[in-house]
Amino acid sequence: MGAVAHKVKLYEQVAERLEEAIAAGTLQAGDKLPSVRQLSLRERVSISTVLQAYVHLESLGLIETRPQSGHYVRRRERPQLAEPQVSRPASSATAVSVSALVASVYKSMGDARIVPFGAASPSPELLPTRRLYRELSALTRDTRDRSILYDVLPGCLELRQQLARRSLDWGCALSPEDFITTCGTSEAIHLCLLAVARPGDTIAIESPAYYGTLQAIEALGLRALEIPCCPRNGMQMEALEAALTRRRIAAVLMVPSFSNPVGSCMPDVRRQRLVNLLAAHDVPLIEDDIYGDLHFGPERPRTCKAFDTRGNVMLCGSFSKTLAPGFRVGYVAPGRFRERVELLKFSNSVATATLPQYAIARFLQSGGYDRHLRALRRRLAAQVERMASAVAEFFPAGTRVTRPTGGVLLWVEMPQQVDSLVLHAKALEAGISIAPGPIFSARMDTYRHCFRLSCGHPWTPRIEAAMSTLGALARGLV
Amino acid sequence: MGAVAHKVKLYEQVAERLEEAIAAGTLQAGDKLPSVRQLSLRERVSISTVLQAYVHLESLGLIETRPQSGHYVRRRERPQLAEPQVSRPASSATAVSVSALVASVYKSMGDARIVPFGAASPSPELLPTRRLYRELSALTRDTRDRSILYDVLPGCLELRQQLARRSLDWGCALSPEDFITTCGTSEAIHLCLLAVARPGDTIAIESPAYYGTLQAIEALGLRALEIPCCPRNGMQMEALEAALTRRRIAAVLMVPSFSNPVGSCMPDVRRQRLVNLLAAHDVPLIEDDIYGDLHFGPERPRTCKAFDTRGNVMLCGSFSKTLAPGFRVGYVAPGRFRERVELLKFSNSVATATLPQYAIARFLQSGGYDRHLRALRRRLAAQVERMASAVAEFFPAGTRVTRPTGGVLLWVEMPQQVDSLVLHAKALEAGISIAPGPIFSARMDTYRHCFRLSCGHPWTPRIEAAMSTLGALARGLV
Structure with a gap:
């Protein structure tokens, strides 16, 4: 282990x-x-x-x-809005069907003419594309290179060695053998869900939750049970404990570090309690650590996996939010489910694309990744703070906004009467995309007055104008 | 459609x-x-x-x-062995557990020191790696290039346009909108299985069948029903029809063109009958066309999809056997299951890796792929013929071998008393890998005296020596 x-x-x-x-x-x-x-x-x-x-x-x-x-x-320099309160989702599990709505929202995200407040990634300007492509080109010029061939499971050894080294920063001491490389975090999570759940099973998730999580649950015919969450400290352990005693839960799936959409980060005490609680109930934890490297403070949050002594935590992550979304390189450390996950990986995609894995491994070896991360984190912290101020400046009175300590997202809670689906439609007409609240819950009315705001893009007059427009549109809906 | x-x-x-x-x-x-x-x-x-x-x-x-x-x-120049006969698998569906055996066989495949008669791909020498990498490098030097970002579903438009153009050669007239790009054929098939079957359902497959097919069925908790097949013309329609009337079958999954492992190719009359039969029973066909471009004769076999008027055929393919296994670029044209497959694709891997798709699209646009295919087919046809002669020369009397009209594989049926698992173990000691018969059936005793022989590597003294060694080992087991 x-x-x-x-x-x-x-x-x-x-x-x-x-x-x-x-x-x-x-x-x-x-x-x-x-x-x-x-x-x-x-x-x-x-x-x-x-x-x-x-x-x-x-x-x-x-x-x-x-x-x-x-x-x-500390006193904040700018007027600061109140934070959203702990969420109160319905307490029963439900089938999921958010996909049609997500598809309509997602369509606008690929359009470069649209101001992309809907996406959840850093802007391409913030990615070290040239340096990464240089590593890639070096590989393609090496005549001994075999990257045209299938990679062999569990995936690129050089990359797994780098992951093992990095795992010390996550509070773990994983070995290269603990990892399987995947096509991004989403494949990792898909494999974990397949490994531990069957159609009809219930998965406990955060509320609100990443729409991709909801779609994964929908795609596999599972049921979602949304657990109340604090926008600062994540899932409420009392609520989870109550749910675990009430019904059979096949797995808990969450983003403990800088969750999507609210950006919460679980304190270590809560992580330890979570891991112990799930071990006692023999329920696996699927930990989505995709934003873990994007902390604004000096220390990276530990993963829940750091508290896991029984192989019960399946840790998933990737380089999609920090380096190269289009490379589709991620990983899973599946603990005691390793054998089954490796079988599923083979039947799902044989192996992960070879060249992107080797390019990333070289970039990590060179120290380029750590240097890049330091700069990226500073940029994102500044952008998140700037965007939060813009929300305070432009949005209607009574609006609340999260205060994330990492990641790239703000969660905006507007006055109850503002319908974020209407705001989404009007914003799109004005060339601005947002991610409306309803796509973040299996019960699509829960977050009707909320939306997710991406802070991935550097502050420019264009971004400022878009925030001003968006605020005016929201004020018009009060 | x-x-x-x-x-x-x-x-x-x-x-x-x-x-x-x-x-x-x-x-x-x-x-x-x-x-x-x-x-x-x-x-x-x-x-x-x-x-x-x-x-x-x-x-x-x-x-x-x-x-x-x-x-x-026509008289053959060389002494020709008899072909294997129509297979006679058990007529009941069964749970699958080939994975442990496959894993042990698969391990040797990545080792460059081992003579790779076990793999099912053309040798890297036969792939246009330099030309493909040139396209890739051109992309990475283009400053307007956005390939570092997520590709957006249904996948790279330029690639889907090329696929639509090529579909005319498959007897179809598909549009770019009919396709979703995938991480190779295996993801395409995984998504199709998830779209149409639930755990416990029965999937009808060829016998013998590709072990990856068996593993996909195992991974998703499905059951396999093996249908008798002719080593030349593929699945027996009478047997399939009987099975369809006896029990509920969730889908038929097969490789109609140059099947793996036997290399059979279904005649058009049989394809038409298959498509009509399945439409009448409302059972979808998952068509794995991964070897379709590797025909030795002048004409590419039509796909079953060409006979499909109801969107009942889910056509899967890739560039893994012709261009770049390590790129993990494939596609599915899922017919009437399009919406569900697209949802599953998003939740499975968000999108396919961007850069490899664009590089392949450029290579196709340039005409490079067609030129490459013409040369590749000639090489493979010669290699398959040469390897078949070597089987005739070196293997024990009574050995039978297939006569494929495309692909990269021979299926060798040795005298009943030769155990291919023993041969596999002895061959591996001698630095040679083969794919033993038992991994190609859910009932692992069925093809105990058979093995799959890859002809992907150009004939050299090393290959000849390995065939001589392999034949001697087999003769020693009679």
């Missing part, structure tokens, strides 16, 4: 409690935090643990240190 | 009857055929129809014209 159990550090637990107090408004912007000594006594931890917790919160941009004064909850 | 119903021409029916008489031994090598006038009277067809039939049989290499004398069944 190779995964090592990862304990949540003490300072993280302390920081987590303060973070929750800030999120709940118990501690407000400008409030002074307890002194290091006070907190050390209250939490029964050492002074150095408290100091670590404060450094951590500062790195997240949540608090600031004032010399000779102490620690304070 | 765009598929046009294709009538079997009269001359083809006449030729077919003569071909069957030759296959059955009613007409033997050197026998004089009826005069044109005699046959015209006997068959009640025009003189010109008989002449067309004779020209057709001559092009297939089955008969020869002797000036001022008439038409004769």
Whole structure:
């Protein structure tokens, strides 16, 4: 297996409690935090643990240190909107049929003339295309190169070696043998679902959930059970636990790091609880880690897989959001389901395309990927903040917006009477695409007043004008 | 839809009857055929129809014209072995579990030190890798190129346009809109199976059948019903018809042109009968046309899709056997199941890798593919003939071998007491891989004395030595 159990550090637990107090408004912007000594006594931890917790919160941009004064909850420079509240989906499982609606939304995404607030990827300007193509060309000029041939399962060894090395950053210590390469994260998830569920089975998912997840569930004749989620910290464990005791659930499928569409990131304590809970119920977790590398803070979130000692977590990821969506290169570390997933991979596509895997492996080996990621994360963090400000500036009063700590997405909750399907239609007429709320739930009325906003594109006058237009359209619908 | 119903021409029916008489031994090598006038009277067809039939049989290499004398069944230059007989699989459906055995066989295939008689692809020397990589590099140098991005369903338009143009050669007149591009034929088939079958359903297949087909059936929890097949003309229609009346069959999945492993090619009359039969029973046909472009005669076999007026045939193919296995570019024309297959494709892999599709589309546009195919077919025809002679020369008395009219494979039926699994193990020790018979049937004892022999590699002293070794090993097992 190779995964090592990862304990949540003490300072993280302390920081987590303060973070929750800030999120709940118990501690407000400008409030002074307890002194290091006070907190050390209250939490029964050492002074150095408290100091670590404060450094951590500062790195997240949540608090600031004032010399000779102490620690304070940070004031935001711009007016900040309230966050959406915890979701309250229906508590019964349901068959899914979002596809027709998704198809109509998806059609506009490929059109370069449309302002692509609907997509969930970084703009091509932010991708290291030239450098990646240079690696690819080097391969095609090598006469010993055999990349015209089938790759052999479990996939390109050089790439799996790089993944194993990177897995240390995910809090795991996976070996190359733990991985199977796939055609993007979507194939990885499709294989995992096929491995653990049969038609009619129930899959527990986040609410709202990525429409691709809903479509995968629909395509395989499964049922979706949407679990309430906090837009900051992800799936609510109490709700999941209640669901697990009420009915048979074949698997839980979620995006713990910078979820799609809301951008939530599960704290480590919650991840540990999730992994333990599912192990106790013998329910596998399909972990979609596609946005994990796009953290705005200094540290990459650990994966749930880091807490998995029983091979119960099937970790899926790819390079589609960071390097090359069109290469279709992803991976799965399927834990104890490895054999079945490898069989399914062979029958699904024999192997992953050879050349793209080798090109990415070379790019990773060269250190180019890490350099690229550092720049990409800075750009995305700035773009997300800029777009959130634009929502505050242009959208009707009462609009709420998420405060993601990574990824490329904002989730916008407008006043109840604004219909995002109408907004979507009007925006498209104005040359702007958005992803309307209803495609993110099996019950398509739940998020009717919400939409997903991509921040993948650098801020330009064109983007600003589009945000202004979009806000005006939304105001017109109040 | 765009598929046009294709009538079997009269001359083809006449030729077919003569071909069957030759296959059955009613007409033997050197026998004089009826005069044109005699046959015209006997068959009640025009003189010109008989002449067309004779020209057709001559092009297939089955008969020869002797000036001022008439038409004769052609004598082969080399001693020719008998063909295997029609297969007699068990008549009940069964669950499949060939995977463990396949995995052990498959492992050796990627090893360049092993003589690859086990693979089912042309040697990389026969592929136009340099020219294809040139197209790819041209794309990566184009600054307007967007191939780093997701391709959008139903896939690269330029490629679908080329496929539509080529479909005329398949006896169809498909439009670009009829196609969805896929990660090779295997994804196409996986999607088709998911679209029309649920776990526990029965799929009728050829016997013997491609192990990948058996694995796809195993992976999806389906059951396989093996139908008797003639090594020359493919699936027996009487047997299929009987099966269809006996039980519910969710789909028929077959390789009508140069099947894997036996290399059979269904005559048009049989294809028409198959399509009509399945339409009458409302059972879809999944047509795997992966070897269709590798015909040795002058004409490409028509697809079954050519006879389909109701959208009941799901045509699958790829460029994996002719251009670039590692590119993973294939397609499906799913007929009336189009919507469902497109949904499944999205949830399975979002889209096919972008760059490989565009590179292949450019290669097709340039005419390079057709030029390459002409050379490739000549090479393969010669290699198949040379390998068949080597089987005759080196293998034990009583060995039978197929006489394929296209593709890259021979199916060798050794005397009953020779165990191909033992031969496989001994051959591997000697650095030679073969594909033993048992992996080609859900009932793994059926083809114990048979194996599949790849003719993808040019004849060299190394190949000759390997055939000599293999034959000696087989003789040692009698």
